[in-house]
Amino acid sequence: MPSPLILVAAVLNGLMTGAVYALVALGLTLIYGVLHIINFAHGALLSAALFAAFFAYQILGLDPYLAVFVLAPVFFALGYALQRFVIGPAARGDERNMLLVTLGLSVFIENALLYAFRANTRTVEVSYAFKSIDLGFTFLAVPRLVSLAAVFAVAFVLWLIMALTDTGKAIRAVAKEKLGAELAGIDVAHVYALTFGLGTACVAIAACLLIPTYYVNPSAGNAFVPVAFTIVVLGGMGSVPGALIGGLVIGVVESLAGFFLGESLGEVGIFLIFILVLLVRPRGLFGSST
Amino acid sequence: MVEPLLSVEGISHRFGGLLAVDAASLWAPAGSITSLIGPNGAGKTTLFAVISGFLKPTAGRVRYGGEDVTGEPPHRLARRGMARTFQITKPFAGLSVRDNILIGAHLRHPARADALAVAETVARDVGLGELLDRPAHTMTAAARKRLELARALATEPKLLLLDEVLAGLNPSEIREVVPVIRALAGRGLAVVMIEHVMQAVMSLSAHVFVLAEGRIIAEGSPAHVTADPAVVEAYLGHGAAAKVGAHDVH
């Protein structure tokens, strides 16, 4: 039996990895909760955001943690525009169309990145990439601590938006009762786009948190997709606290599983868990209509 | 005594905290029209869904043709000769009227040509003969009700469960459909209809069951149940009494 201190270290590590998962899942679940679509372009948007963060640092010399304040609004606008002018008009409310449109976007974005930047993997070198805090029995990587803190900050801000602003009220109204909201004079297309924008902004924040310690290539974002989907389904489709807790839990599970089983089983494992979660959840939770 | 084609014994169905159907029993013999009436939200549609296998009852039994068929899936019950229509119509929206009815006809006729012939005959019987080539999604609400009826009939059922097929029809349309339903019973089918159009209930049905808040509160001949104070109260309580006699049907 490994010493408890090592396990604690693994859990702490998992929590910090899980923070980024949670952030990616947060965007996905937000979009699902309001628009009732699974955004298949989420991973590709994450790749795009990673490139944006990379070039912001490389060309403009913008530190990733500062780039958040530029990229989050930019990606919010991008997400808004995508939903308002591409996904919404193309899908016309049909679920199967939405599936195909977000898939098409995903393929387009990923391959446009490949076309523009080739398959090369790039990394940034920031001074604090390897900074860590010594707890005596383990080290906590500073960038990961920042991620953990940032995720709670983002969740708090989201909660503030939802609870206190008129926009938040409109979003909640549409999520709950679309027809009623429409009758009450809420511009549903606008609310959908706002939500998609918020979800995409989450992805941009995740990218800025990741880039100091992670890498970027045209399919880098895809690595997070199965994990994020698993978290969203596990945490309850559309549930923000579910995504937050689910992300942290999956992070810990992955870290412990890697510890006990070795990394190689990890990739298949996450897909198998994902399939299991989809299959064994009672069908009532999949309330999607035909 | 011969067992009626359909007998429902003490069926209950619960949606979460709501007991939508509460130990309801009813029966329907072949060759006759039985009505199920009751105020909105009484649990009539839910009871139909249980009988036709779309919902599993929390308690109780459904007997059909002398057998216990409780919990059998809808498609198997349809093969046994049970057909239902949906109150909220469910057309195959992308298909023509002909192809909609064809799906029903295929149940007893594997060959396409035979099934098409049946579909056309049935369409003519319910007055959809002129609309055979129309895409279902372009039909009026009244025409969709007829389509529900036509598809169900195309399966050549022994028991027909009609959920408000007259609702939303205007008086002249009702006058067209009522004889069709009467003829079905004449041909030996057991018909159970959920209906709000009281005149139709009075003129068509041999036996009436009244459901209120999930329970059968009265049963008997149309004259008998409409004279029952409990029934009048159930309706008045929900302000639906005005409906009685509002339509003039022959």
Added chain:
Amino acid sequence: MKGFLLIAIVVAAFAAVPLVVHSNVTLNFLVVALLIALAGQGWNVLGGYGGQYSFGHAAFFGTGAYVTAVLQMRYGVNAWIGFAAGIAAGSAVGAIVGTLAFRAGLRSSYFALVTLAFAEVLRILASVAPITGAGVGMLIKLDLRAQSFQFQSRALFYLVILALVAVALVTAQMLERSRFGAWLIAVRENEDAAMALGVDAFSIKLGAMVLSAAITAAAGGFYAQYFLFVDAGIAYGTWISIEALLTPVIGGVGTVFGPLVGALAAKSLGEGAKLVTGDVPGLDLMIYGAMLVLVIRFVPHGIVGAFADVSDRIKRRVLAARAPAREAVHG
């Protein structure tokens, strides 16, 4: 009957191509287009007629390809038998995935997700398992004899894939005329209504999935024989899942000729772009992604569907002109 006649004419026209075209480049283009059309016809059976959109048809394509290759190279099985076994194995994978997914009641997005996940699991497994050649992939030994399912001339390969496509076209046409097909379409349009009319939705969907998987697996097996190489990224890669659904969507979902028309359109556009900018990685898939979005936005029923819509509208206008009184009563 009209449908079968049209298939015969189209197939005959395609069969005549090698008589006039001798360019290997052109024939190669046509072989690949027909291969994608075949994979797409598989997707079309389940997605187009059945309304169950799979994002993981690579699972069947890859199984067809790997089983064909592995049986030959590891067990010395005859290529044609390996090909047949590949189709059987692909169908079996379809039966397993279908049983699990449909029993669990997965629909639309969830069905897409679960099929995608199965394909990914198979891809990862194939990239580590020794029997598939793991990360290196697997070469099929060159043996240019018809009994080894390899041909000296590209024209023969072309005729073989054309024959497979012809079988798939006839299958789709028969589907449209059969009770099974009618019930499958009914399930797509409204599952509850179909069940009320006696349709066993689960069995129908499962049957469609198995047929669909078999057709796409045949495309995979042919791929292995034509290119004599498979690896995990090719056989189980997302590219084939995407092209399998792209072709019917572009050509017209739930139509007999949709996948063929869509494959020719998509491949032409992809190759055309390569001529303009050179073969840069990502270019063709980038175009396919854009096509997917644009087609759904502007040609929602696909190319074949658009023609059908126009001819329907004309027919209806003619009918309306002939009998204005009747329309007025029921309109």
